[in-house]
Amino acid sequence: MSQPADTAFPPFPGGKQPRTERGRRSLRKLLDAAALEFGEKGFHEASISGITSRAGMALGSFYTYFDSKDSLFRALVSDLSARVGTEARERLDPAQDALGAERAAFSAFLDFAREHQEIYRIIDEAEFVDPASFRQHYESAAQRINERLKTGMKKGEFRPDLDEAHGWAIMGMNVFLGLKYAIWSEGRTTDDIASVAQSILKGGIVKP
Amino acid sequence: MSQPADTAFPPFPGGKQPRTERGRRSLRKLLDAAALEFGEKGFHEASISGITSRAGMALGSFYTYFDSKDSLFRALVSDLSARVGTEARERLDPAQDALGAERAAFSAFLDFAREHQEIYRIIDEAEFVDPASFRQHYESAAQRINERLKTGMKKGEFRPDLDEAHGWAIMGMNVFLGLKYAIWSEGRTTDDIASVAQSILKGGIVKP
Incomplete structure (x- = not known):
């Protein structure tokens, strides 16, 4: 599920945008190696030499x-945020109803977390290493959910009274289901866990 | 909302249980000072001398x-976990229906987080300082929710097919609503945010 090297990178605070295809490949290697090291x-x-060594690159090319190391860490959080968004978007399909779009986005997140187990630790450590990145990660994820909720309301599929807090509630549900079932234990499938979330979004937990 | 000094403390790994009322008061002061310092x-x-100084105690009494410092940190996480559980239990009432019990428990958590803003940072830092405490905190919180879900199922108020994952989903919803509306922004009341969570638990987000 690695991102193609020609994908645009988000703007990096303190990072320099590569201008060539080769540069983009090197940056991708650095970010992937940084995810493993951090x-x-x-x-x-974590050390810069540990990261360049994992990436099979000379130490100097880091610069x-x-x-x-701080600016790489910030770039990595920003990159992981963007990739989670991209993974979700790639599973969206105009034929899906609004509830199906939530399922697709959450399944994409679970699969991404299973494949990149390090994402939780990195994002969580951002709270201490770079609080602004931590907050930005969740604010932007909540915003993506809220945009989908608005679309669902416009289509008349979701209740018309959903607001920003509903998006945060859904994000929290997704993050903790991911922590428990993609990171801490692996006994249940993505489909199974996505169905739990869907059942809450569809009808709540009260007996019909 | 400070805990009465005569409340039993959870067993502390590496900590020593006080045997007298005066000892319990000193331990309470240390834990409260530690919460502020950490x-x-x-x-x-954070430093031990910073903590005893905040507590108005001599450095030696810490020992x-x-x-x-590690054993105090573990004790503090365990104490915060227990207090969140106690706050929730104190709002439960046999006259509540199962959904009302979820509202009461979540409102207690939101109020506790508003009053003890440091709880998020401390629990989150436990992931790095003492991963077992971090995990134990969430496993025990999920267990409390799941016990309430079982009660609600037995009473025939909740859907009979709820399992452990539903408890984790509800916990995540609560944790992220708390992060956003008790820690990062304070513009919405506990009642308002509890109503958002309740509306999801009651009927999901799909238009009826």
Whole structure:
């Protein structure tokens, strides 16, 4: 599920945009290696040389793209945020109803988390390493959900009184189901867990 | 909303149970001071002398209860977990229906988080400082929700097919609504946010 090298990168605070295809490939390698290094060692123990070594790159090439370990970390959080968004968007289909769109987006997130187990630790550590990135990650994820809720309301499929807080509630449900069933235990399938979330979104938990 | 000094403390790994009322008061003071110190400075910058100074106690009295900053941190996470559970239990009432019990428990959590803003940072930092405490905090919170769900199913008020994952979904909803509306922004009341969660639990988000 790795992102194609020619995908545009989000703007990196303190990072430099590559201008060539080769540059984009190198940046992608650095970000992937950083995800493994930060995920395994945590921010403080992670090192730039550990990251370039994982990426199979010379230490000096790091500085073509980033000023510091901090700026790489910020870029990585921003990259992971964007990739979660991209994964969800790729599963959306105009033929889906609004509830189906929530299922597709959540399934994409679960699959991404299963394949990139390090995402939880990295995002969670951002709360301490770079609080603005942490907040931005969740604000932007909530915004994506809220845009889908608005679409569902416009189509008359969702209740007309949904507001921003409903999006945050759905995001929290998704994040914790992911933590429990994609990271801490793997005994239940994506489909099964997506069905639990869907059943709550569809009819709540009260006996009909 | 401070806990009465005579409340039993949860067993502390590495901590020593006080045997007298005076000892319990001192331990309570230490834990409250630790919550402020860890919440404000984070685990690594926090110091034992900063904590005893906040508590108005001599540095030496710290070691009557704890071996180290680590053992105090573990005790604090365990204490916060227990207090969240106690706050919820105190609002439960046999006259409530099962949905009302969820509202009461979530409102108690929101109020607790508003009054103890440091709880999020401390629990979140536990993922890095003491991962077992972090996991235990959420496993036990999910268990409390799942016990209430079982009660609601037995009473025939909740759908009979709810399982553990539904409890994790509800917990995630509550945690993220708390993060957004008790910690990051305060413009909406506990009642208003509890109503959002209730509306999802009651009928989902689909137009009836």
